[in-house]
Amino acid sequence: MRLAPHDRELARQEWAEMAHRLARAAGIEVPGKEQGARWIGVQAQPRRLDLIANLIHIDGTWHAPPGDITRRLADEARRIERDLHLAPPRSTPTSRPAARTAPRASAQLAAVLTQLADEHDGPLAAVRGLIEHTAHRTAHHPGAAGTAHSLLLLARRVHAVQEDLHRAAAGLAQPPVAVEPPAARRSAHRSP
Structure with missing residues (x-):
């Protein structure tokens, strides 16, 4: 997640909230499930947050991301923008709608x-x-x-x-x- 150049600076707690919300939307953090996927949020660059997840659970099973993960992350990003009063991404007249077919x-x-x-x-x-x-x-x-x-x-x-x-x-x-x-x-x- 990257902040737009005109967005305000976020507090450390807001970055942490954003990380947890995106991890839940991606299905890598499930509230109440302790044997889930392990993940961390890294903020090594200003105004940017990266999530890194191990997709192998502690019990050895593989994490299967939800089939609609892209939509879920996009929806959660829009909610985060609204809740934290951030600017939504600007669309350009040349932008095309997302493809209907999933890549291999x-x-x-x-x-x-x-x-x-x-x-x-x-x-x-x-x-x-x-x-x-x-x-x-x-x-x-x-x-x-x-x-x-x-x-x-x-x-x-x-x-x-x-x-x-x-x-x-x-x-x-x-x-x-x-x-x-x-x-x-x-x-x-x-x-x-």
Whole structure:
């Protein structure tokens, strides 16, 4: 969630409320269910909130997001804008209505992985930046060199995860290769 440039600054409690409301709308936080998906809200950039969720529950089962998750998140975002007195997004005359057909699951997963791994605006880049910043600040404290070194190693591991996510997204985004049946190949290679 990003605030518009003309929106007011939000208090820490308002950001926390927004995170919980979006997590509930996405179905990753279910009130009263302690064995649900684990998630965090990261605010590494001003006026922006990213939610990161582990889609494997503590009991080992996979979280299945609701089929209408996009609509539910959009509806909750509009309610948050109204409740917190934020400006709704401006529509442009060239904007088109959303497509009626859902993209393939692999394309959706590739898009999610690409967003996670984005080096400039992705939540993992924000987390990695916070770890690196903390490592550099910790390095100046007496006796904390080991901690700073451990944090830098952790930041490198997060970067490696980002690279792995980029590779996985590229693999998911590639269209399947059409294989010609053997009979069709043989008949195409015969001369008349």
